[in-house]
Amino acid sequence: AGAGNEGRGAFIVFEGCDRSGKTTQSKKLVAALREKGVDAEWWRFPDRTTGVGRLIDSYLAGKQDTEDDVIHLLFAANRLEKKQELMSKLEGGTTVVLDRYAQSGAAFTMAKATPGLDLAWCMGVEGSRLPAPDVVYFLKAPVEMAAERGGFGDERYEVLEFQRKVADCYMNLSKMEGWRELDATQTIDALHLEICKDAMKVVEACKAGRPIDLLWA
Numbered sequence: 001a002g003a004g005n006e007g008r009g010a011f012i013v014f015e016g017c018d019r020s021g022k023t024t025q026s027k028k029l030v031a032a033l034r035e036k037g038v039d040a041e042w043w044r045f046p047d048r049t050t051g052v053g054r055l056i057d058s059y060l061a062g063k064q065d066t067e068d069d070v071i072h073l074l075f076a077a078n079r080l081e082k083k084q085e086l087m088s089k090l091e092g093g094t095t096v097v098l099d100r101y102a103q104s105g106a107a108f109t110m111a112k113a114t115p116g117l118d119l120a121w122c123m124g125v126e127g128s129r130l131p132a133p134d135v136v137y138f139l140k141a142p143v144e145m146a147a148e149r150g151g152f153g154d155e156r157y158e159v160l161e162f163q164r165k166v167a168d169c170y171m172n173l174s175k176m177e178g179w180r181e182l183d184a185t186q187t188i189d190a191l192h193l194e195i196c197k198d199a200m201k202v203v204e205a206c207k208a209g210r211p212i213d214l215l216w217a
């Protein structure tokens with residue numbers, strides 16, 4: 001940790017359906033935190049740059065079919081391969097803002113309703129091996145609105161009917177885990193302000209020594 005950077009960094013996760021504004025909002029948050037002197041980095045999952053990430057990328061592009069359990073495990077492996085780096089960033093005082101995390105893994109796999117791949121299975125795979133976010137910002141927007149945004153339909157899961165199921169799964173997880181639900185239909189700037197205010201409190205609490213929990217232990 002550098003000077004003026006004592007205490008750990010916060011672990012902030014953005015979740016929501018495809019094209020709900022997670023990437024825009026998470027990047028804006030990192031820029032705002034940096035402006036306030038907070039050491040912050042933007043990350044995303046899947047990280048398509050690793051070997052595992054390239055397999056995921058070709059699955060999402062529809063170039064390769066993969067069993068539902070196998071692709072779930074690849075997404076989980078993609079997070080696990082970044083765990084040491086993630087932990088050392090947080091412990092070193094860097095706030096990490098993530099565009100999707102294990103909550104996406106659970107929501108998308110549950111939306112498939114594949115026999116045997118229920119929530120307990122999803123949680124068991126990586127729940128005791130990864131850190132829990134300090135906060136999950138859940139961007140809620142009607143899936144029809146997201147579908148009208150640029151690029152929708154480019155990848156495997158960007159189909160309205162499937163996104164509706166994902167939205168239901170997100171809703172259940174959010175209730176269970178107490179995520180911060182945000183209205184993603186408001187303007188980019190209004191939503192950003194709301195998130196910023198809350199995130200600064202989370203950053204301060206982490207700096208003051210709030211412990212890092214396990215994800216789903």
Ligand code: TMP
Pocket residue numbers: 018045046060075076099100101102104105106108109155157158
């Ligand atoms: P992206 O568009 O944010 O890069 O995410 C790619 C797709 O992968 C998106 O449709 C959500 C999906 N996904 C999963 O199915 N499981 C996961 O664990 C993650 C992180 C993403």
